[in-house]
Amino acid sequence: MQQSALSRGLITCHCCNKPAHLRHEGQKCNRCGTRLHARIPNSLTYTWALLVASAAMLLPANLLPIMTFKSLGQGDPATIMQGVIQLLEHDMLWIALVVLTASIIIPLLKIVGLVILLLTVQMGWTTNVHQKMLMYRFVEWIGRWSMLDIFVVAILAAIVQLGNLASVVGNTGATAFAAAVILTMLAANSFDTRLIWDKHLELSEADT
Amino acid sequence: MTKQDDQLIQPEKFWICSECDLLLNRCAVPDQFEAHCPRCQSTLVASKHRSIERTLALAIAGLILFFPANLFPILSLNALGLSQSETIFTSVKALYDSHLYAVSGLVLLSAIVVPLFKLLLLIYLSSCLLLHKPAPLLSWAMKSYQQMDSWGMLEIYMLGILVSIIKLVDVAEVTPGIGLYSLTGLIITTLLTSTQLDKHRFWRRIEQLERRTCNNQR
Numbered sequence: 001m002q003q004s005a006l007s008r009g010l011i012t013c014h015c016c017n018k019p020a021h022l023r024h025e026g027q028k029c030n031r032c033g034t035r036l037h038a039r040i041p042n043s044l045t046y047t048w049a050l051l052v053a054s055a056a057m058l059l060p061a062n063l064l065p066i067m068t069f070k071s072l073g074q075g076d077p078a079t080i081m082q083g084v085i086q087l088l089e090h091d092m093l094w095i096a097l098v099v100l101t102a103s104i105i106i107p108l109l110k111i112v113g114l115v116i117l118l119l120t121v122q123m124g125w126t127t128n129v130h131q132k133m134l135m136y137r138f139v140e141w142i143g144r145w146s147m148l149d150i151f152v153v154a155i156l157a158a159i160v161q162l163g164n165l166a167s168v169v170g171n172t173g174a175t176a177f178a179a180a181v182i183l184t185m186l187a188a189n190s191f192d193t194r195l196i197w198d199k200h201l202e203l204s205e206a207d208t
Numbered sequence: 209m210t211k212q213d214d215q216l217i218q219p220e221k222f223w224i225c226s227e228c229d230l231l232l233n234r235c236a237v238p239d240q241f242e243a244h245c246p247r248c249q250s251t252l253v254a255s256k257h258r259s260i261e262r263t264l265a266l267a268i269a270g271l272i273l274f275f276p277a278n279l280f281p282i283l284s285l286n287a288l289g290l291s292q293s294e295t296i297f298t299s300v301k302a303l304y305d306s307h308l309y310a311v312s313g314l315v316l317l318s319a320i321v322v323p324l325f326k327l328l329l330l331i332y333l334s335s336c337l338l339l340h341k342p343a344p345l346l347s348w349a350m351k352s353y354q355q356m357d358s359w360g361m362l363e364i365y366m367l368g369i370l371v372s373i374i375k376l377v378d379v380a381e382v383t384p385g386i387g388l389y390s391l392t393g394l395i396i397t398t399l400l401t402s403t404q405l406d407k408h409r410f411w412r413r414i415e416q417l418e419r420r421t422c423n424n425q426r
């Protein structure tokens with residue numbers, strides 16, 4: 001028989017994993033002092049809010065230029081997509097794919113993935129719970145890799161400073177893009193996977 | 209089950225899966241074995257052999273590598289007699305000079321401050337735990353380490369270096385510097401540390417040490 005710890009009045013510290021009796025919300029863990037909650041408070045609301053914010057940031061992140069590459073005084077500001085196209089024009093297919101994946105596909109997949117997880121809890125789509133957990137782990141793990149393009153801009157801006165010969169400067173799009181990455185990372189952190197299993201148990205009990 | 213029965217449950221006798229909240233009877237996990245949640249397959253306990261000693265050794269090695277990785281150039285660019293080299297810090301400064309203050313702060317945090325802080329916290333923690341020495345702020349240090357874990361992004365910085373090299377191949381000659389080799393070493397030690405760190409053992413030791421300080425004060 002599977003039962004959730006909460007149904008027996010036990011909760012676990014999210015920081016140090018020490019189990020304890022649930023006395024009241026916000027009691028302190030007697031090992032590490034973290035405030036304990038049965039579930040992350042307002043998990044769904046926070047995750048939705050952070051997701052909407054990061055989706056809103058993705059627009060300027062992709063429309064505004066993130067860097068200007070000037071060689072011999074010539075060169076225009078380029079967006080992420082233009083950077084990918086430039087790589088393709090130089091026959092660097094693989095590296096273009098890496099950049100495209102990290103900066104455009106992954107952020108979109110993360111947002112879609114988290115929306116599906118949120119709807120799973122809210123609408124009770126709890127078939128394939130295991131698939132949903134895999135999805136969450138993927139979203140959580142992959143999120144940081146989107147910082148790739150920001151680092152590329154930083155490295156190029158530092159190294160390509162050859163006066164009139166060649167120079168790179170960063171543009172505002174980078175700020176929007178970094179904000180989008182951070183917001184999706186925070187969104188993944190504020191989502192409480194235990195809610196999926198709560199819903200799953202609730203629905204399977206209703207069936208029997 | 210009534211409410212009163214639940215009050216008699218001893219929390220120490222259970223594991224609770226932190227991802228799916230499944231309640232499990234606690235059992236001993238032998239050295240070098242892992243316990244996974246039967247329902248959602250997340251890792252409950254991953255017991256590591258000589259976890260504290262190895263964490264300390266790896267963190268010290270990482271700290272030693274941290275300095276050349278940050279002080280020596282990672283890449284140098286040569287074109288028509290002009291040359292320019294890059295360290296992690298100059299890449300932060302270049303963003304600052306482009307007026308991208310927030311982004312440069314973010315790169316500073318994720319590529320320099322957080323990795324350094326993680327190493328220092330691990331050295332402090334594992335040396336105190338190894339010597340059984342009660343010390344202040346142990347649980348604070350462990351907590352901070354866990355919270356910082358996903359904000360250190362050296363391996364992604366490394367991928368950024370590779371992409372930059374390939375982007376510059378047509379433009380100029382790029383040569384790797386000592387910094388790049390040290391950075392590679394630092395990334396490997398950081399990744400090894402996170403596989404060797406046995407969170408549960410660390411927390412149990414911290415609890416023991418803090419209990420001892422409490423008793424001494426009485």
Ligand SMILES: [Zn+2]
Pocket residue numbers: 225226227228229230245246247248249250
């Ligand atoms: Zn589980």
